[in-house]
Every structure is written in C-alpha cells, then in structure tokens.
Amino acid sequence: MTSAPWWRIGWRNLGRNRRRTLITALGLAIGYFAVVFMVAWAEGLQSEMIENGTGLLTGQLQVHASDYRPERKIYDTIGGREGTDVEGLVREVAADPAIAAAAPRVYAGGLVSSGEATTAGILMGVDPRREADVSRIMRGLVRGAIPSAGANEIMIGEEMARQLEADVGDEVILVAPAADGSLGNDLYTLSGVFRSGMAELDASYALLPIGSLQMLVALAPNRVHEIAAATTDPWLAEQAAERLASALAPLAPALEVEPWGRLRPEMMEYVRLLEGWYLIVIVIVFAIAVFGVANTMLMATFERRREFAVMLALGTTPWRVTWTVLAEAFSLGLVSLLVGAAITFPLLVWWHNAPPDLSWLYGDFTMFGALVRPVLRVEYNAEMAVQTAFALLLTAVLASLYPAARAARVPPADTLSGL
C-alpha cells in the first residue's frame, strides 16, 4: 500500500481549523518574506556599493603589466619597454561578452600649478571619448568641458581647483618626472572641473588626454599602464578576468587581469561578511517560527487525542500516527511557502524594477569610499530563495516532531474511557 491515506489525513486536518491554519501559515510566510527580502535588500545595497565604488574610477576589471601593481612605477607599462598594440588589446578586452566597455589609461605623479599655488597631483591620461563608458569620473563635470583628445587640456577636481584658485580657461602647469629621467613640464588649459563626491579624489586627480600625458612623461603612444573595463554585471567580473587572462596572453607578455574583488579587496571582504550574516538572519527568523508552529501543532494534536486513540485502538501503528502529524506539518509548510512566495516575489519584482526612494529616511552615504544612493534597491538571489524555502519546510517539520511523538503515545484505553 502507498502512504497516500496518511498524507490525505494530514492535509485534511489543516482544514479542521482554517483560521488557525491560516494564521500559522501567515506567520511562516512572513518569516519567509522577511528573510528573502532582507537578503535581497542587503544584496541591493552591496551591488550599489560595488557599482558606485568601482564605477567611479576603478572599473570592474583592470589589465596591467604583472609588475605594475602595487608600486605603480611609470616604467612598468603593458608589454614592458617595447609597449604593445594598445588598440588591439582594448578591442580584445571589449570583445568579452561580460565586458560593456574598455579604455586605456596612463598614470603619472607630479605637480599641478596655477598662478602662485602648486599642489601634488595624480595625473591620469584617459581617452576622453571612451573613458565615460568605463567610469563616472568624467561625467562628474560641474564646470567647463571635458578635455578634447590631442589638446593640451586638463580637467581637475573641484577641491584641487579651489586650492589652486583656478577656474575654467586658466593656465595650468604640470611638472612630472618622466620615464627617461628628465623633468617633464608643459602648459595646459583648464578645460573643466569635476566633482566625484570623494573628497580625496577631488583634491588629487587631474585628467588629461592620454596622448598629452604620454608626451609630458616621455612615453611612446603604444605604452599605457592600464586598460580599465566596465562589466555588464559586477558579479561577472571574476569569470571575465579568467577568460581574458587566457585570451590576452598571446597579445602581450606578463599581463595581469584583475577583477574588482582583487583590486578592492576591502569590498570583497564586506561582501563575504554579509553572506555570513544571511545565515544568522535565517536561523533567528526560523528559530522564532519553530515555537509558533510547535504551539499550533500541539494544540491541533491535543484536541484530536480521541481520534488518535481510535486510530491506535483500530491497529494503526504509532509510527503511522507520527507520520500523519508530520505530513500535516509538511503540508502546512507548503501552504505557508505558497503564501510567502505570493507575497514576496511580486514585491521583489516591483522593487527591483522601481526601487522606492528612501531619501526621506536617510540621505546619501558613503561606504568603503563608495557613494550609496538612498533607494530601496533589491537584487534577485534564487539560491537564497530556495535555501530559505527548504529552511521553512524544515522548520515546520522540526517543530512538529514533539507534538507528533506525543500523538503517537496517546494511551488509547484511558483516552477513550473519558479522560
């Protein structure tokens, strides 16, 4: 015989007190919603942080000569002293399916001077046309225009502009130790001022067309320090880096392709910390739920003592009785799950597509040097939704173990004789 009757008995018993069943199921459903939603929100916050943190300047993936980081010496260009086919490399990087855009960069350290004032700055040579697709730095323009390729034009942060008392149209002098040991120096026109929201960036970065910077520091046009890329999804960066490492290997020797997780390890650590925290949330929420379900099941089995006594008296084994109660609990879990999913998923889809604005609750804030917008952004996490579903069913069954065991040990004769 199949175990069908025990399932049917369990299922039918849910209908015995529908209100009680519904309230318990709702409790479990809300627990399910709470876990899935909190994880989705935390992931939304994480994605926000990662996209902002890496999208501002770093990009989600970078290619360097393997000896470039961490010292960032001006000589350690991609392909070494001989340089490389920069365009070919950029094309190859951009061709990866997970890469949205890629752009070359050159870096140098030097002095930025205007009028009487001088400050130390990080000079960054970019392709003005392509850089905007990789990072947001050039989009933070507050005054003037971005430097045009091939011109001696420069764009500096708002704080640096304040320190130099310089404004759009002013003359700026750059002095930088060049790759041949000489002291590069030249005149530039301040074409624009940007604001990134990061104070240290606004005080120290100066952006100029990549060719102009190569000229200043005596680097040939085929020598660049970095190719930065934006991914379509930051979580794809690691796989893309692996693919690119082998795809680029024939094009230039000793390359290093690094996803943001290695460029910004502090962000990755935070992500790992959060993932550990999800488990704690699940345990807490369902630990509370266990008592709610146990209470319901105790009541449901207590009021059916006579029924169990009859079953036992008719020859049902105690094990079968236990099984009936567990089947009931499992069915309750399934109902709860359906209700929970019905509440959770439409809300998730809605908030994912139109994140509610929470600026009335909290303003912009920065986390690990990343600006986070005050929106309730949620991310889908199928794995988490499935795990939580299992946790819910497990909770329902675990909570019924004790009531089920008690039901199986009802003394038939005593119970039927009126007590």
Add this chain to the structure above:
Amino acid sequence: MTRTRRLLVGLLFVVAPTSASGQESARDIIDRVDRILRGESSHGTSTMEVVTENWERSITMEVWSLGTEYALVRITAPRSEEGMATLKAGDDIWNYLPRVDRTIKIPASLMMGSWMGSHFTNDDIVKESRLIEDYDIDYSFEGERDGVEVWEFLLTPKPEAAVVWGHIEYQVRKDDLMPTWARYYDEDGGLVRTLTFSDFRMMGGRLVPAVMDLHPQDKPGERTTVRYNSLDFDIDIDRSFFSLRALRSARR
C-alpha cells in the same frame, strides 16, 4: 632668527656644566668641515650622473651658494633641459622651467621627492648644510680605519628638529678634516643610503672632495654621482642674486 638660535645653542653649551667637552668639539669639527666645504659663498660647475634601473643620464650645472641659506643651481646641459634652475632660499625651493617660462614653488608634500631625477631629494637641497643646527653630535669612534686616522660621529636629531633621518653616521679624516662618508638611517635604524666622498683635490684654494656618490640601499646598482669641475670660494655675491627674478633670467 637662525643666528639667534645658533647663538642660543652656543650659549647653552657654554653654560650647561654637564655638557662634556667632547660633545662641544665633535660639534666644532663638523662645523669646521662644513665651513671648509661651503665657504662664505661659492660658485662652481659640476656634472651630475644619475644611474637608475631604468635609465642613465648626465647633466651639467652651475651652482652658486651664499651661507647656509641660499643656493642657486642652473642646468647648462643637456640642451633639452638647459636653463632649468632651482633656487633655495631658507626652507623654500623654487624650480624655474624655461620651457613654460614659469617658476614653481615645491610644496611641502613633495620635499621628499627627487631633485631633478637624482637620488637627492628636495629636502637634501634645503637641509644639506644644517647638520649642526638639526642634530646632536657625538663621537662614536676615534682611531684607525684602513690605515687612516679618523673620527666617526653619530648625529641624532634634536627633539624639535623637523628632519627625516633617524640618525646619521659621519666619518671624517683626522689629518685634513676631509669627510669620507655619511650613512643615513631611518627611524628603525635601517641603513637607507650612503654618501661617499672621494677624489680629494685643491679647488678654489682649498682641499675639497671633488666627487660625491650617493647610493640608495634598497636599489643596488643605482647611484647619483656629482663631480665638481671647478669651484671657487668667497666670491663677490649678495642676496639679491638669489631672488625669484634672478631665477627667471635666462642667462647670467
């Protein structure tokens, strides 16, 4: 200000009964060495050779100095850098860039930056002749080294001195007061660089080391060598020579 401070420091040594006579004379010796090398004023031409892992270059320059406070260096070759100049006045350093015809004051944050691509820093240019002001000086050794009678001195920074070294060791030959080497240590006592003096010869009427070699400890094979081709002392020069306007004037 400086003179007052030096006077005060001098007074302290006279007044303080505990100050050993050894300390006073160690200081005196360094001061005397310093005066020999510097004179009241000086004018010379020199060649600086810089060898790094990545490039080698040589520049020739003309150097003027007045006391401990003023110095002017003007590059005369190679052609691409001809006319570049550095002016030191007190604690400040300006660079003149002929290509853009501008003068730039080196900000405090870049004082530890390289001077003209060499292993010397801007800070070295400012502090080169201020050892006796910034450091307490003690004998650490007196006797024979490689057959030559020498003194070795230990220079430890005075508590209030804004210097970058943890301590400096300095060796001076006894018979002619010529320095032979100076070793610069960081605050953890690790050797950072060694400055070696050699080719002692008569220039401008005095015995001076014509060659200085600077070897950074962490980059074996790299060095900066300064060789004096000519050197005159106590020339007719005054403060107006060391002005920003003079710095900009293309030729002298």
